[in-house]
Amino acid sequence: SLTLGIVGLPNVGKSTLFNALTKNDVLAANYPFATIEPNVGVVPLPDPRLGKLAEVFGSEKLVPALVSFVDIAGIVKGASEGAGLGNKFLANIREADAICQVVRVFADDDVVHVDGRVDPSADIEVIETELAIADLQTLEKAIPRVEKEARIKKDRKPALDAALAAQAVLNEGKTLFSQKNKLDFELLKEFQLLTTKPFLYVFNADEGVLTDDVKVGELARSVAPADAVFLDAKIESELLELDAESAAELLESVGQTEPGLDALARAGFHTLGLQTYLTAGPKEARAWTIHKGDTAPQAAGVIHTDFERGFIKAEIVSFDDLVEAGSMASAKAAGKVRIEGKDYVMVDGDVVEFRFNV
Numbered sequence: 001s002l003t004l005g006i007v008g009l010p011n012v013g014k015s016t017l018f019n020a021l022t023k024n025d026v027l028a029a030n031y032p033f034a035t036i037e038p039n040v041g042v043v044p045l046p047d048p049r050l051g052k053l054a055e056v057f058g059s060e061k062l063v064p065a066l067v068s069f070v071d072i073a074g075i076v077k078g079a080s081e082g083a084g085l086g087n088k089f090l091a092n093i094r095e096a097d098a099i100c101q102v103v104r105v106f107a108d109d110d111v112v113h114v115d116g117r118v119d120p121s122a123d124i125e126v127i128e129t130e131l132a133i134a135d136l137q138t139l140e141k142a143i144p145r146v147e148k149e150a151r152i153k154k155d156r157k158p159a160l161d162a163a164l165a166a167q168a169v170l171n172e173g174k175t176l177f178s179q180k181n182k183l184d185f186e187l188l189k190e191f192q193l194l195t196t197k198p199f200l201y202v203f204n205a206d207e208g209v210l211t212d213d214v215k216v217g218e219l220a221r222s223v224a225p226a227d228a229v230f231l232d233a234k235i236e237s238e239l240l241e242l243d244a245e246s247a248a249e250l251l252e253s254v255g256q257t258e259p260g261l262d263a264l265a266r267a268g269f270h271t272l273g274l275q276t277y278l279t280a281g282p283k284e285a286r287a288w289t290i291h292k293g294d295t296a297p298q299a300a301g302v303i304h305t306d307f308e309r310g311f312i313k314a315e316i317v318s319f320d321d322l323v324e325a326g327s328m329a330s331a332k333a334a335g336k337v338r339i340e341g342k343d344y345v346m347v348d349g350d351v352v353e354f355r356f357n358v
């Protein structure tokens with residue numbers, strides 16, 4: 001499954017956030033046989049539709065989609081030169097599908113900042129410069145080789161052009177992701193660059209910032225079009241130990257209406273380019289994770305590979321139509337249940353029953 005790699009300067013709250021991610025028991029509850037790496041934390045994707053579906057179908061339990069985060073050891077200036085953790089660190093980032101950057105915004109004199117001041121933009125620049133340098137090194141090695149190839153084989157010329165364009169962007173101090181519309185990411189794939197990965201920013205803030213809409217707006221704009229999440233990592237960890245009522249009170253006291261981990265799950269899901277479809281029956285109401293643009297057979301394959309191979313058709317009703325009708329039978333009677341074939345592209349919130357040969 002797809003993962004977001006957590007990076008950030010030392011002392012910004014990565015471990016605190018990661019502990020909160022591993023504290024929730026969603027995995028044990030729904031996936032009793034899943035083995036999970038110690039450096040992976042999962043959060044359920046909040047989905048109010050599941051509760052409604054469970055009412056319609058009388059489902060015993062709700063199984064939400066999950067978003068996975070990998071804890072990657074702290075980046076330090078010079079990581080790209082292979083100092084200390086450097087190479088292992090970069091290899092870990094290469095394996096992640098997106099980069100989740102934790103940025104310190106909280107002020108706390110007891111927690112030392114590596115550069116002696118709290119400055120989110122400067123911190124982001126330190127991390128991104130390191131990643132950009134690593135990409136430049138990759139390209140410096142690759143370009144002479146691709147140049148040679150392009151002299152012999154014409155069809156290597158586009159890859160060379162793509163690499164040179166990427167190099168120019170990196171030399172301006174920009175990440176490749178931030179210039180996505182100017183670059184050919186398909187052609188760049190073979191170079192396995194780090195900064196082509198989608199970025200997500202987690203601003204680890206305190207109450208003063210969380211309740212300051214102007215400041216929040218500024219920070220969010222500074223990283224747009226990437227998603228930004230604002231939370232207090234320390235409080236997120238505490239929330240998981242409280243009952244619902246006390247948790248709501250604590251959140252309210254820092255001006256929040258929902259746990260930051262909920263917002264983080266949604267943003268992570270979005271950053272990874274994922275969406276869900278829904279199934280429901282007496283046993284469970286469940287959200288399944290697919291990529292945006294997946295077809296009905298690909299969606300079926302997420303439940304079981306046999307479902308994809310033996311796919312015949314899908315019976316689909318949109319969540320809103322189903323809830324309005326009140327039951328599957330009424331939705332059918334109202335002509336709201338569609339039969340879709342193998343070319344159908346799934347829409348978020350489709351409630352599905354697959355027909356297949358085994």
Ligand code: GDP
Binds near residue numbers: 012013014017107233
């Ligand atoms: P890491 O080095 O990025 O993994 O940072 P840690 O999670 O170990 O946090 C460093 C220190 O900052 C610890 O003492 C945390 O308790 C503290 N810390 C983390 N998040 C917050 C926060 O939101 N507010 C405050 N005041 N302290 C925090």
